[in-house]
Amino acid sequence: MVIGSIIEVTIDGFARGLLFAILGVGITLVFGLGGILNIAIGVFAIIAVIATVVILGTTSNVLVAIVLGIGFVGLLGLGVDRTLLSQVYRSEGEERILLGIFVTLGLAIFLEGILYVYYPLSYSLSHGVPSLGILGISIRGSTQVTIITATIILGLLFIFLQQTYLGKATRTVFQDEMGAELSGIEPRRIRSLIFVLSTVIAGIAGVLYSFSRQVTVGTGFELTIFALLVAIVGGVRSLRGTALAGIFLGLVVTFANWLIGAYVAKVVLFVVAILVLTIKPEDMT
Amino acid sequence: MSAISTFIDGRSRRDYTLIGIAVVLAVLPLLLAGNLTHRWRLFTSLLIFSILAIALNIVFGHTDQLYLFLGALTGIGAYTTALSANAVGLSPWLTLPLGSLAAGLICLIVSYIAAKRRMTVILISILTLSIQLAFMEFFVGARSITGGSTGFNFSGLRIVFIENALGVSSAVVLYYLLLAVFVVILGIYTYLMRSKFGMAFNAIRQDEVAAKSRGVNVVKHKTLAGLVSGLMIGFVGPFYAQSEQYIVPGMFTFEVIDLLVLIMLILGGIRTMLGPVIGAGVLLYLNEVLLHSVLDGFSVWRTATLGLLLMFLFLYFRQGVVPFYEQTVRSKAATLIENRVKPALNRSRE
Numbered sequence: 199m200v201i202g203s204i205i206e207v208t209i210d211g212f213a214r215g216l217l218f219a220i221l222g223v224g225i226t227l228v229f230g231l232g233g234i235l236n237i238a239i240g241v242f243a244i245i246a247v248i249a250t251v252v253i254l255g256t257t258s259n260v261l262v263a264i265v266l267g268i269g270f271v272g273l274l275g276l277g278v279d280r281t282l283l284s285q286v287y288r289s290e291g292e293e294r295i296l297l298g299i300f301v302t303l304g305l306a307i308f309l310e311g312i313l314y315v316y317y318p319l320s321y322s323l324s325h326g327v328p329s330l331g332i333l334g335i336s337i338r339g340s341t342q343v344t345i346i347t348a349t350i351i352l353g354l355l356f357i358f359l360q361q362t363y364l365g366k367a368t369r370t371v372f373q374d375e376m377g378a379e380l381s382g383i384e385p386r387r388i389r390s391l392i393f394v395l396s397t398v399i400a401g402i403a404g405v406l407y408s409f410s411r412q413v414t415v416g417t418g419f420e421l422t423i424f425a426l427l428v429a430i431v432g433g434v435r436s437l438r439g440t441a442l443a444g445i446f447l448g449l450v451v452t453f454a455n456w457l458i459g460a461y462v463a464k465v466v467l468f469v470v471a472i473l474v475l476t477i478k479p480e481d482m483t
Numbered sequence: 484m485s486a487i488s489t490f491i492d493g494r495s496r497r498d499y500t501l502i503g504i505a506v507v508l509a510v511l512p513l514l515l516a517g518n519l520t521h522r523w524r525l526f527t528s529l530l531i532f533s534i535l536a537i538a539l540n541i542v543f544g545h546t547d548q549l550y551l552f553l554g555a556l557t558g559i560g561a562y563t564t565a566l567s568a569n570a571v572g573l574s575p576w577l578t579l580p581l582g583s584l585a586a587g588l589i590c591l592i593v594s595y596i597a598a599k600r601r602m603t604v605i606l607i608s609i610l611t612l613s614i615q616l617a618f619m620e621f622f623v624g625a626r627s628i629t630g631g632s633t634g635f636n637f638s639g640l641r642i643v644f645i646e647n648a649l650g651v652s653s654a655v656v657l658y659y660l661l662l663a664v665f666v667v668i669l670g671i672y673t674y675l676m677r678s679k680f681g682m683a684f685n686a687i688r689q690d691e692v693a694a695k696s697r698g699v700n701v702v703k704h705k706t707l708a709g710l711v712s713g714l715m716i717g718f719v720g721p722f723y724a725q726s727e728q729y730i731v732p733g734m735f736t737f738e739v740i741d742l743l744v745l746i747m748l749i750l751g752g753i754r755t756m757l758g759p760v761i762g763a764g765v766l767l768y769l770n771e772v773l774l775h776s777v778l779d780g781f782s783v784w785r786t787a788t789l790g791l792l793l794m795f796l797f798l799y800f801r802q803g804v805v806p807f808y809e810q811t812v813r814s815k816a817a818t819l820i821e822n823r824v825k826p827a828l829n830r831s832r833e
Contacts, residue, residue: 285798
């Protein structure tokens with residue numbers, strides 16, 4: 199029944215969209231706070247998967263391995279923040295934006311280069327959740343896990359930003375750095391926290407992505423592109439816009455995939471992004 | 484006064500640099516490459532990447548438009564020239580302008596829209612990166628037109644007549660043809676930047692609002708920069724294909740073209756005349772060393788090293804080799820001469 203297929207594709211698209219959304223939010227958070235466009239976000243996502251696979255060599259508990267893998271990526275993010283990003287934060291304004299782009303690009307390529315040597319294969323994780331059948335529509339386990347996890351993350355993020363002190367401090371730095379400093383908030387610490395948070399979110403996204411397909415080191419670049427497109431289309435400083443843009447683009451690419459085919463779907467995604475960028479660009483300074 | 488001395492007096496330092504680099508590049512491979520085709524092809528790569536770096540210099544260095552789709556543009560130039568030549572049955576020499584125009588037109592549109600919409604650097608960079616990826620998908624996916632990921636042979640840009648007349652290989656002829664192209668393009672760059680266009684570019688880059696308030700047409704100048712760069716890139720694309728004697732999508736990826744050209748431009752010195760060629764020379768030499776390294780197995784670390792280099796360059800050596808040389812080496816030499824050598828010479832005269 200065609201309607202059943204359409205519903206299944208919509209649900210899949212929605213799951214994909216939520217995945218794009220949390221990746222995009224990872225970009226928006228860091229850029230909004232410090233003007234650094236984290237091009238290495240995709241690599242962080244893949245490192246989480248690879249770390250989990252490596253840890254699964256010692257323990258057989260998938261959940262523990264995943265938590266440790268994501269934790270590893272968070273630590274890596276902390277290290278990068280303390281060393282590289284400190285250097286980038288020394289610049290200001292547009293110079294910092296350019297510097298951020300090239301330094302994170304160099305970081306992404308550096309990390310990929312190392313990974314290619316030690317972990318050149320493709321990896322995937324299993325979630326152990328069975329498909330669900332409702333009213334003749336079947337939803338895959340990976341789709342369920344993705345939707346639930348991503349929604350929880352977005353929800354937690356929202357609560358964090360709206361209700362907690364740290365979250366409000368973050369929003370203050372977002373809006374007016376000088377004012378935040380005058381209120382006794384240390385922007386540098388907030389930026390570190392948010393950067394680590396974004397790498398953890400990226401790690402989770404990577405793990406979710408690996409539930410439904412094989413990932414390689416090269417997938418990292420692909421995920422970065424998705425994240426960048428979503429963030430830019432949604433407005434690099436607007437979290438709500440990014441989340442919505444993610445869902446929108448996820449649906450677009452999944453439907454294009456279903457209706458036309460894999461390679462054209464990608465072209466469609468880029469064309470849609472290019473169109474949106476030309477018709478509705480934002481003032482990013 | 485004779486015409487010749489008037490001519491010589493009128494030449495500036497830039498003209499001598501242009502002539503100098505042309506002579507150096509004409510003679511160097513004769514000394515270093517000899518009969519080794521592989522080395523001639525390396526020198527050809529040097530010219531190709533130098534031209535690409537000059538184009539990026541114009542559009543990114545002078546007008547802040549971070550183009551990340553040089554690979555796609557090179558491919559468009561190559562595919563357009565090759566495919567139209569095949570389709571109509573003409574020599575690629577005749578369809579060469581088509582390839583150049585195709586790339587130029589795309590850049591014209593991109594720059595115009597970006598300037599009109601007042602897009603920022605990140606927006607332009609992500610926009611052009613998307614275009615790069617979209618074109619890569621197209622090159623691979625449109626099998627019936629482009630031959631997909633298998634590609635096809637291309638050796639139409641040869642002048643067999645000269646090869647036979649001088650008794651040299653096609654690699655040598657290609658090199659000197661490209662050298663002529665390089666000198667012309669470097670000349671265009673030099674005179675463009677010395678003209679009122681160059682001044683306008685500078686003004687726009689330093690303070691766009693101030694420039695506009697003084698009557699500088701920002702959109703027109705940015706679009707012009709884009710067009711010129713596009714024409715250059717589209718023109719060199721077919722030569723790139725000729726040097727590989729093959730056209731395949733993998734030749735035009737971001738990693739193979741854009742990444743290297745970016746590093747070369749920054750390494751050599753952005754907004755300088757010789758920066759692109761020096762950066763290209765250093766990086767290609769490094770690339771050769773890394774690829775065919777004596778240190779066993781070091782070549783696998785090539786990608787990681789490039790990433791590291793990019794980070795290091797942008798954090799600590801953003802000015803590049805040419806300005807570094809000008810500022811430190813030459814000024815130190817000049818001070819030395821002023822403070823030590825000249826007094827010593829004067830004393831010895833007394």
